[in-house]
Amino acid sequence: MVNMETVTLPKQVNSKIKAASKRLGVSKNVFTLNAILFYLQNMEDKIDLKKELNLWENASNADLIRFESGL
Numbered sequence: 202m203v204n205m206e207t208v209t210l211p212k213q214v215n216s217k218i219k220a221a222s223k224r225l226g227v228s229k230n231v232f233t234l235n236a237i238l239f240y241l242q243n244m245e246d247k248i249d250l251k252k253e254l255n256l257w258e259n260a261s262n263a264d265l266i267r268f269e270s271g272l
Contacts, residue, residue: 210218222232 218229218233218236222229225232227235
């Protein structure tokens with residue numbers, strides 16, 4: 202059994218979802234689920250990029266400290 206949550210959307214958003222799902226030929230539920238999954242994946246990619254940039258920044262800071270110590 203799938204656990205379902207209920208979310209109340211503003212009328213304007215609901216209308217846009219209804220129109221987009223109709224144009225794509227899918228149900229509002231399918232459209233909304235795919236939109237949420239796409240958004241979550243996008244956010245995960247941004248989080249991964251932020252982690253990588255922080256790693257590079259920390260490595261650069263460590264290199265700069267070592268360089269300055271050698272002067």
